[in-house]
Amino acid sequence: MNRVNQVVKMHLRNKFTWFLVPWAILGANFLINAVIATSLNDGEVVNTGAIASIFIYTLITGTLTLKETFPFAIGLSIRRKDYFFGTALTVLLVNTISGLAITTLSAIEQATDGWYVRLHLFELGFLKDLPFIGIVGINIILLVNLYFIGFTISSLHRRFGSMSMYIFFTAALLIGTITSYTLTHFGLWVEIAHWLANNYMDLFWWMIPMVGVYMIISYGLLRKAAV
Template sequence: MTAVLDVARLQLGAWRWLVFGWVILALSFGINLAIATLGDASFTSGGVAVVPIFGTVLASALVSQWWPFAAGLSVTRTRFLQANLLLAVAVAAGTGLVLLALTALESATDGWGRSLVYFGVFTAADGPGQEWAALTSLYLLAWAVGVLFAAVQKRWGGTGTAVGIGLAVVVPGAVVALATVLDWWPAIGRWVEAQTVTGAVLGGVLLAGLLFGSGWLVLRRAAP
């Protein structure tokens, strides 16, 4: 466990990526607050989505930039990814707590005095515990996407990355087209409405585990 913690601390050298994400979030919040100030009605923004996006960016940077450095120090792939997963859980949990605190402050100030809903987007959550779990699982899922993306890039280079991005675009597009042609949307809507936040959180964690495990399998045959 001590060795894993040492490798996790090594990966903390990428803290600038994490700080950069919060800087972008602050700028996005400032812009949305200015827009809400200019308007008369309540304003709901999706700008907080930048947080999981930067989770993906941070995870990808750690694998693509810091794994070669760690490998040069004789850190194995398994040890590196164990530390990466530990770091992912810690960062996701901390991020969830910060966003939960900002959501509470937003609610206490009636949307920052401008009826702005920026952080409190998980209105379906039943209490702060569930909301924190939803935020944390979403960040973990985004992180796992970044790990898999970087692993594919390391294993197959630009060609693998292009194919992966293409599949990520084409497959969902094909599913959407098929659902439209076969008129599945009403049934899909009913299924979504029947889901609980707890179920969504568990599903997100399972999917994150699947993506992270896939990244580990790909990285096993990749060169640093």
């Protein structure tokens, strides 16, 4: 446990990556859109997808963590197992804080009718009927899920090298192309959109076991990965 805590402390020393950059990006998006909403000043609702920036950043962070910290941790004689669980604990801690912050800002946004200028950046309309704790949970699940998708991809690269990335992304592109063609050919896009609109909560619940799947895969890859 001491080594796991050591890994957590190692990660949290890098406050720039874990905290400052994502919230600086989100803060800049908020200020820009607030200026736009204020300048309109005609009662028009300003909807923006800028909140997606912190989720995308979390995915990218997952792909970069190994490159920046794994060799250093192994050089300090930290076991791969301790590195992995220390990283997972850090991810849960950081994204719990982020999930709480996002949901709190969303509640403030809703209470002030969009910061008094009808600006909707943090609030997701299809979640507004859920209780506060439910929205917090969904935000945390989504952030952790995205992080471990990136972490798993990075673990694959660490284990098998650059060629694995060519194979992985080529396969992903091929599967995506075939799927898109099939859905277009049989006219299934509208049906899928309706299904998603009615069952999006089920997708969030499925993200919980998927995090476990990503963790198992990435841990298995890291056990034999080169430093």
